[in-house]
Amino acid sequence: MPRPDSENHTSLRWRSLLMVFLAALAVRLVVMVVLQSWKFGDEWVFGYELGRLGRSLANGMGFVLNQGEAPTAAFPPLYPLVIAGIFNLFGSYTEAAGVAVLLFQSICAAITAMLLVIVGTRIAGAKAGLIAGFIWVLYPTSIFYSVIHVWYCELVAVLLLCAVIIAITAQPPATLARSMLFGALTGVIVLTDPTFAIYLALLLVWMLRVQRAQLAMFAGSLVVAGVALVAVISPWAAHNWIHQGHPMIVKSNFGEAVFLGNNSLASGETTRAERLQAYSTLDPEELKYYQSQPERVADRYFLKQAARWISDNPLRFAELTLERIGYFWMVNTSKGRKAWLRLAYYGPLLMLAVYGLWIGRRRLWDLAPLWLFMLVQPLPYYVTHVAAGRYSYPVELVVVSLAAIPLAVWYTHAARQYLPANSAADLIGEIDTEVIRR
Numbered sequence: 001m002p003r004p005d006s007e008n009h010t011s012l013r014w015r016s017l018l019m020v021f022l023a024a025l026a027v028r029l030v031v032m033v034v035l036q037s038w039k040f041g042d043e044w045v046f047g048y049e050l051g052r053l054g055r056s057l058a059n060g061m062g063f064v065l066n067q068g069e070a071p072t073a074a075f076p077p078l079y080p081l082v083i084a085g086i087f088n089l090f091g092s093y094t095e096a097a098g099v100a101v102l103l104f105q106s107i108c109a110a111i112t113a114m115l116l117v118i119v120g121t122r123i124a125g126a127k128a129g130l131i132a133g134f135i136w137v138l139y140p141t142s143i144f145y146s147v148i149h150v151w152y153c154e155l156v157a158v159l160l161l162c163a164v165i166i167a168i169t170a171q172p173p174a175t176l177a178r179s180m181l182f183g184a185l186t187g188v189i190v191l192t193d194p195t196f197a198i199y200l201a202l203l204l205v206w207m208l209r210v211q212r213a214q215l216a217m218f219a220g221s222l223v224v225a226g227v228a229l230v231a232v233i234s235p236w237a238a239h240n241w242i243h244q245g246h247p248m249i250v251k252s253n254f255g256e257a258v259f260l261g262n263n264s265l266a267s268g269e270t271t272r273a274e275r276l277q278a279y280s281t282l283d284p285e286e287l288k289y290y291q292s293q294p295e296r297v298a299d300r301y302f303l304k305q306a307a308r309w310i311s312d313n314p315l316r317f318a319e320l321t322l323e324r325i326g327y328f329w330m331v332n333t334s335k336g337r338k339a340w341l342r343l344a345y346y347g348p349l350l351m352l353a354v355y356g357l358w359i360g361r362r363r364l365w366d367l368a369p370l371w372l373f374m375l376v377q378p379l380p381y382y383v384t385h386v387a388a389g390r391y392s393y394p395v396e397l398v399v400v401s402l403a404a405i406p407l408a409v410w411y412t413h414a415a416r417q418y419l420p421a422n423s424a425a426d427l428i429g430e431i432d433t434e435v436i437r438r
Helices: 007-035 048-058 078-090 095-124 126-137 140-147 153-168 176-192 194-210 215-244 254-261 272-279 284-291 295-312 314-331 337-359 368-376 393-418 424-428 433-437
Strands: none
Touching (some): 048 078, 078 153, 095 140, 095 153, 126 393, 140 153, 140 337, 153 194, 153 368, 153 393, 194 215, 194 368, 254 295, 284 295, 314 337, 368 393
8 A cells, every 4th residue: 555655745645634624624614604504493403313312411311302201222322412512512502502513513524534535545545535535525415414414424424434544554563552442432433323333343353454463462452442342332331221221332223223114114215204104004002002111122122023024025125125225325315306416426426436446456455444334334224224314424435435546547647648747736646556456
């Protein structure tokens, strides 16, 4: 993989990172000001359930959606704590709080653009990294999740890319300190969104293989990473043990999500109206009873109902799964103008990403942190529902990184053919085509 080996190169790299960061932040601030998107109007759209949890935490009511309700484990705790901190400083659901949370998300998005430059540079060269970063600067979905939609999308993107950078910068010999750092960061990510746990475990194994860890060091590193992970997530596990009767880390509504996507009225998309219809397929008295039970008990009931339906309708389940896969990768939003608008910019990038994998096919092991994410991360949504675009948003980080590879190759060929050797365009460095194809 390319490595900077001079002070000039290092200085140029930091200037490029700062340029990408400032450009991404400026774009989002302009959009935020033009739209005045901090004026939500309706409190509910200020973070939805996460906003409600943040308000409850700020008011000292605990991790509850509404006053008087039992604590929930249906949502991970980290982002509600972020919102709670903002509410404590600026007031619950105020315009000042709206500005603060959107500014926080915009800063996260700008950091993400900068981290994409680092990831792309390590994998395919400086030019590929810069192209990926600048795509993110203007990427419509990122702008939406930065300055319009309050959710943890931008924060988890930063955390995931930090984990990838820890892994891809690993060099032999293996160290316990790096494994401990990776395990602690994994814990933070799990507290933001637990669906990334399997990918992060596989990424850790890949990192240790890259470091050529011997058996004893391999096992020791896994233990150290596991201890760091447990140390970070243990307060949340203890909270759930006290209030739910189980130290659950995964969301307490996974079984319900599986049921909502797999019932006699399911279409593969699972819109809000369809979710309401799904409950009508259940026995009303039985549903009322389980909805009054602790979340873990109700969730097992929903999972049992879904498993029964899948067992009775395997062909329909397979058909729904294929439809969900299509929604996840191509549309991932309700049908209509919004879906086609997203497809207009995302579709070409997805095709470029596939071509980028083809270009780097001889280095698939080096590209494993990217394609492994594309394989593993979508799996839960193939069996539940994919109507919300935020479910596939993290995968778009990988799509942009891989799409930058063919764009960088084409740019290099064009630059060599049409630009003077010492032109200003060469200041950002040339991609090493031979490195990609090796």
